[in-house]
Amino acid sequence: xxxxxxxxxxxxxxxxxxxxxxxxxxxxxxxxxxxxxxxxxxxxxxxxxxxxxxxxxxxxxxxxxxxxxxxxxxxxxxxxxxxxxxxxxxxxxxxxxxxxxxxxxxxxxxxxxxxxxxxxxxxxxxxxxxxxxxxxxxxxxxxxxxxxxxxxxxxxxxxxxxxxxxxxxxxxxxxxxxxxxxxxxxxxxxxxxxxxx
Ligand SMILES: Nc1nc2c(c(=O)[nH]1)N[C@H]1C(S)=C(S)[C@@H](COP(=O)(O)O)O[C@H]1N2
Ligand SMILES: [Mo]
Numbered sequence: 001x002x003x004x005x006x007x008x009x010x011x012x013x014x015x016x017x018x019x020x021x022x023x024x025x026x027x028x029x030x031x032x033x034x035x036x037x038x039x040x041x042x043x044x045x046x047x048x049x050x051x052x053x054x055x056x057x058x059x060x061x062x063x064x065x066x067x068x069x070x071x072x073x074x075x076x077x078x079x080x081x082x083x084x085x086x087x088x089x090x091x092x093x094x095x096x097x098x099x100x101x102x103x104x105x106x107x108x109x110x111x112x113x114x115x116x117x118x119x120x121x122x123x124x125x126x127x128x129x130x131x132x133x134x135x136x137x138x139x140x141x142x143x144x145x146x147x148x149x150x151x152x153x154x155x156x157x158x159x160x161x162x163x164x165x166x167x168x169x170x171x172x173x174x175x176x177x178x179x180x181x182x183x184x185x186x187x188x189x190x191x192x193x194x195x196x197x
Contacts, residue, residue, distance in 0.1 A: 012070075014188075017077060069149065070082070074182075074187075084128050086128045092129065103119060104171065106172060117184075121184075144161075153185045
């Protein structure tokens with residue numbers, strides 16, 4: 001009999017190293033949340049041509065999902081097995097659908113932080129507009145009251161303090177995508193920088 005071998009380390013995307021928990025990592029100050037005036041908006045090229053608004057109560061009434069996912073920052077750290085709870089992006093896409101010729105979205109946060117992605121990325125069933133992490137409400141630093149989690153892309157694609165989704169007919173780059181980071185940002189293909197495109 002041999003002793004049981006320890007579990008092999010979990011595979012990380014190339015060039016990533018493991019950290020134990022999420023550091024606080026963002027550009028600019030933490031915004032103040034005002035639940036009375038907060039609303040989530042879907043705008044741009046919607047199917048009905050209208051802007052759609054959900055206030056705090058309307059958002060809280062949406063069906064919820066839980067997604068367990070690994071988190072990969074383009075600056076080379078990863079956290080395993082975060083448990084996110086919130087509203088599936090698909091629920092939002094069904095409530096306020098895009099026009100037929102939409103090619104992607106811009107996710108908008110407070111203070112103008114933004115991230116663009118293809119329709120197929122936001123429509124993935126594991127994408128969540130998260131309100132909770134590991135069973136607790138998000139802290140202000142980690143994005144309360146709402147952050148976008150796109151588990152299959154580097155985490156700069158997931159704005160904290162998410163306020164809106166804009167449907168795009170033409171390609172446009174978000175905050176980091178304009179500043180030298182990759183337009184698609186698949187960590188398993190190590191798509192970190194725009195010069196790789
Ligand atoms: N609004 C906003 N969201 C953001 C960022 C930011 O600068 N502003 N940084 C992104 C990046 S690069 C990372 S790695 C994660 C960090 O999330 P954390 O602070 O919860 O660890 O938030 C993402 N979402
Ligand atoms: Mo990041």
